[in-house]
Amino acid sequence: MKNWKRNISIAMASAMLFGCCGFSAQAEGNAPIRVGSLIALGTATPFVAIENGLLNQGDLQVEVSQFSDGAAIMEAFAAGELDVAIVGVIPVATWVSKGVEMKVVASANGGGHVLMTRKDTGITSVEELAGHTVAAPSVATVTDALLRSKILGDAGLDPDMDLTLIPGMKPADMATVLMASKEVDAMMTWEPFAAEAEATYGDDIVVLYDSPKEIKEETGSDAFYPVNVVAASQDMIDNRLDDLKAFLDSYKATVDFLNEDESANAVLAKVLEMDEETIAAARERIDYTYDIDKEATVETLNWALQLGYIDEIPAEEDLFYTVE
Secondary structure (H helix, E strand, C coil), X not given: CCECCCCCCHHHHHHHHHCCCCCCCCCCCCCCEEEEECCCHHHCHHHHHHHCCCCCCCCCCEXXXXXXXXXXXXXXXXXXXXXXXXXXXXXXXXXXXXXXXXXXXXXXXXXXXXXXXXXXXXXXXXXXXXXXXXXXXXXXXHHHHHHHHHHXXXXXXXXXXXXXXXXXXXXXHHHHHHHHCCCCCEEEEECCHHHHXXXXXXXXXXXXXXXXXXXXHHHCCCCCXXXXXXXXXXXXXXXXXXXXXXHHHHHHHHHHHHHHCCCXXXXXXXXXXXXXXXXXXXXXXXXXXXXXXXXXXXXXXHHHXXXXXXXXXXXXXXXECCCC
16 A cells, blocks of 8 residues: 555645635644545546645645555545545445445546457457456455446346456456456456556457446436445544535545646546546546435445345435535
8 A cells, every 4th residue: 555645735725726715624633634545547536636736734634545445445444544535335335334434425436447358359249258257356346246237237147157257356457467468358447447458459459348338328317327435434524524524625626626627637647657648538438526426326336235245225324424
């Protein structure tokens, strides 16, 4: 885990992003807000804030720590090492069902997942993956549930019987085992790694299922399916609500920057250490938002429910909290 642990001035963040004087956030004690996130396109928001020069001493301090995956974030959260996590909604619901006191206080992003194969496999549809090997993400993540329940399920494939999934593979390694060593026949990846693979391998890599496009057309929604969210500990909500409000104001300002500023892709490219053209292509498959679509979020959680990752979807009052 790379530890950024930089101090973010919430007041300065708002002022710089809006180009005007921001509010003053008074800390309720000296403890910083401890935020955990991943260096990935959908969860890059706090690191974008860092690259925008928002790290100045102020009344409210935020420590941002980078984790290797969502499971590591949730383990740290459950251990009381984090106050806020930017992570997949399925891991959040899973840990809530285990008794971890946390709630979704904002959305982060939607979409981003792509099922891809090599051209020389001759595979042209999801159904034709039967009998083949697929590089897959960690079990019980949004990506995993989407693959097993929605994509393979709709194709009439049993993920445990009809094909071989190799779980826990990092996205940076997936393209290598698919395209270079050819140890697998397909991969379930996400952005910006899908766009990077397309840029690297061109026509030799084939999209079997473009989840953002397919699901958006199926549902008729204006937005992509919910994936990552901002979750806060119950202790943060109960005892440091003003600090949480200040953090979320800064977070929302950063999301607005990503959606509205022409320099956003350049900042994302720096954070993710990729070229700007790849970032622009990857952003065609994701959206940034802080507004929670509860109905659509429950649909995402249904994938986990169908797989038995959760016994039931947590009640709305146990999963969501509206910060006003």
